[in-house]
Amino acid sequence: MDATTAPWDDPSSRPTAALDRTDDLTADVVVVGFGAAGACAAIEAAEAGATVLVLDRFGGGGATAISGGVVYAGGGTAQQRAAGVTDTPQAMYDYLRQEAGDAVSADTLRRFCDQSAAMVDWLAGLGVPFDARLCPYKTSYPTNRHYLYYSGSETAFAEVSPPAPRGHRVYARGTSGRVFAARLTAAARDRGVELREQTRAERLITDPDTGRVTGVECRTLRAAPAWARLTHRVLHRWSVKPGVYLPGLGRVLHRRAAGIERRYGRPLRIGAARGVVLSAGGFVFNRPMMREHAPDYRGGLRLGTPGDDGSGILLGVAAGGSTAFLDRVSIWRFLTPPSAMLGGLLVDRDGRHVCDETRYGAAIGEAVLRSPGGRAWLLLDAPTVKQCRSQVREQTLWFQRWQAYWLLTAGRVTGPTLPAVARRAGVDPAGLVATVGAWGGSPPYSMIDVSIRKRAAAPAPMLTLGGLRVDEETGQVLGVPGLYAAGRTAVGICSRSYVSGLSLADCVFSGRRAGLSVASEDRGGLHAHRG
Numbered sequence: 001m002d003a004t005t006a007p008w009d010d011p012s013s014r015p016t017a018a019l020d021r022t023d024d025l026t027a028d029v030v031v032v033g034f035g036a037a038g039a040c041a042a043i044e045a046a047e048a049g050a051t052v053l054v055l056d057r058f059g060g061g062g063a064t065a066i067s068g069g070v071v072y073a074g075g076g077t078a079q080q081r082a083a084g085v086t087d088t089p090q091a092m093y094d095y096l097r098q099e100a101g102d103a104v105s106a107d108t109l110r111r112f113c114d115q116s117a118a119m120v121d122w123l124a125g126l127g128v129p130f131d132a133r134l135c136p137y138k139t140s141y142p143t144n145r146h147y148l149y150y151s152g153s154e155t156a157f158a159e160v161s162p163p164a165p166r167g168h169r170v171y172a173r174g175t176s177g178r179v180f181a182a183r184l185t186a187a188a189r190d191r192g193v194e195l196r197e198q199t200r201a202e203r204l205i206t207d208p209d210t211g212r213v214t215g216v217e218c219r220t221l222r223a224a225p226a227w228a229r230l231t232h233r234v235l236h237r238w239s240v241k242p243g244v245y246l247p248g249l250g251r252v253l254h255r256r257a258a259g260i261e262r263r264y265g266r267p268l269r270i271g272a273a274r275g276v277v278l279s280a281g282g283f284v285f286n287r288p289m290m291r292e293h294a295p296d297y298r299g300g301l302r303l304g305t306p307g308d309d310g311s312g313i314l315l316g317v318a319a320g321g322s323t324a325f326l327d328r329v330s331i332w333r334f335l336t337p338p339s340a341m342l343g344g345l346l347v348d349r350d351g352r353h354v355c356d357e358t359r360y361g362a363a364i365g366e367a368v369l370r371s372p373g374g375r376a377w378l379l380l381d382a383p384t385v386k387q388c389r390s391q392v393r394e395q396t397l398w399f400q401r402w403q404a405y406w407l408l409t410a411g412r413v414t415g416p417t418l419p420a421v422a423r424r425a426g427v428d429p430a431g432l433v434a435t436v437g438a439w440g441g442s443p444p445y446s447m448i449d450v451s452i453r454k455r456a457a458a459p460a461p462m463l464t465l466g467g468l469r470v471d472e473e474t475g476q477v478l479g480v481p482g483l484y485a486a487g488r489t490a491v492g493i494c495s496r497s498y499v500s501g502l503s504l505a506d507c508v509f510s511g512r513r514a515g516l517s518v519a520s521e522d523r524g525g526l527h528a529h530r531g
């Protein structure tokens with residue numbers, strides 16, 4: 001594992017000493033960040049009897065609320081059984097061991113797989129809806145007719161583990177993350193969890209004698225004028241959703257929201273009698289951290305919200321925590337839908353085969369990124385292009401449709417022979433002919449540019465996978481008593497390699513673990529009352 005210290009070392013972010021001021025508020029457990037991981041931590045801690053206060057820089061939801069709402073689960077979930085799918089925890093483990101590698105220990109991965117079916121039941125019990133309709137074709141994200149699908153590279157590992165569809169998309173139209181986040185939020189509130197919105201954690205408070213984390217210093221807009229709070233909310237909302245696809249607009253709007261925080265934010269101290277959970281997302285929006293840890297990934301589309309600025313990770317580092325896998329970024333290049341694209345051949349600019357086209361989009365994205373110049377093309381023959389066109393309408397949702405049409409029109413060059421199409425694309429003709437060999441495709445041939453680096457209408461989305469190193473039994477940040485981390489703020493199941501649904505599944509797994517552990521800590525002598 002690579003353990004590094006984060007580059008950000010602003011002295012003002014260092015933990016401050018406890019007990020030198022009266023806390024404005026106290027709770028047993030303070031959770032920083034209210035996405036999937038924070039919500040699951042809060043729910044478990046509250047169910048264990050702790051008073052829980054969650055703070056979120058914005059309104060909560062985070063990347064979870066704009067996600068596809070796909071949860072990777074298996075081992076015989078209720079939905080798999082209803083769809084007639086055979087799966088076992090062992091088969092899930094054998095597959096994930098290939099994908100997840102050494103991100104977590106074998107014991108932790110086994111626990112994750114053994115508990116997976118029960119985890120879906122737990123979510124369903126909180127009101128998160130799932131559905132058993134199985135998608136009959138390979139896709140990056142199923143349409144509103146299907147909710148169970150092969151969301152990883154399972155079929156490519158068939159000799160290691162019997163493939164099974166494990167992508168459980170939350171049952172909702174469009175991108176399902178909205179409903180996922182809303183149901184978790186409601187479940188947390190039902191259990192008495194208190195949410196402080198528009199409140200940003202800026203420093204951890206530690207006991208100078210023991211080093212134990214005993215609270216959080218924040219900046220809150222709670223006392224700001226109503227217009228400032230509303231403007232902050234609106235600016236953030238617009239910086240997030242259109243901002244994913246229009247990053248320039250997102251940046252401008254976020255800068256203004258941050259300006260409101262600086263101008264109207266007031267300090268607030270929150271004491272945490274049992275401990276603090278950091279669940280503030282990843283760092284894909286922190287440029288210096290990206291430059292330092294993942295310089296190869298310039299040009300990808302940042303997948304997340306402006307809250308993914310690494311602040312959770314950096315708070316943990318400032319308190320004495322360490323990090324791992326910060327260099328691991330999942331960058332996606334999906335070839336499907338339409339599923340007929342899998343009839344193509346993925347080649348680099350030398351005409352060499354890049355990788356198995358049926359692999360998950362992150363595996364393809366990584367292989368393309370590592371190709372010469374980060375460039376790759378999908379070679380298709382005429383009947384395959386025709387079949388692709390006929391599938392677009394049926395197999396895509398809106399956000400996939402424009403990309404599929406673009407790739408099949410403006411993103412495509414054609415030629416009557418292989419050397420001719422190669423020359424047009426800028427690929428070495430001799431290399432391509434040598435790779436293709438006796439391929440029996442029919443002309444005219446097409447090549448679709450699926451490069452990562454090119455600034456095109458189909459940019460490659462990316463998210464960060466590494467974070468704070470934690471004790472895998474408890475979720476405690478290693479070496480920092482009273483501090484826990486979960487979701488993309490922590491090292492987790494998906495920290496080496498991501499397949500669709502594995503981040504949310506890990507958020508639930510690690511969030512629940514942190515919530516249960518922190519709730520069972522001693523109160524450390526602080527009163528657990530609301531100030």
Ligand SMILES: Cc1cc2nc3c(=O)[nH]c(=O)nc-3n(C[C@H](O)[C@H](O)[C@H](O)COP(=O)(O)OP(=O)(O)OC[C@H]3O[C@@H](n4cnc5c(N)ncnc54)[C@H](O)[C@@H]3O)c2cc1C
Nearest residue numbers: 033035037057062063064068070201307487488501503504
């Ligand atoms: C478009 C898109 C689609 C995706 N689809 C999927 C999918 O289908 N399946 C899947 O597994 N993964 C998916 N992902 C990835 C997944 O959504 C995220 O990795 C996951 O939601 C992270 O959850 P989290 O709880 O760690 O953080 P988040 O959900 O991002 O929550 C973190 C919260 O912390 C708050 N915060 C940040 N800093 C502070 C601070 N200093 N103080 C207080 N609050 C703070 C933020 O405002 C935010 O609300 C997708 C991501 C995107 C963007």
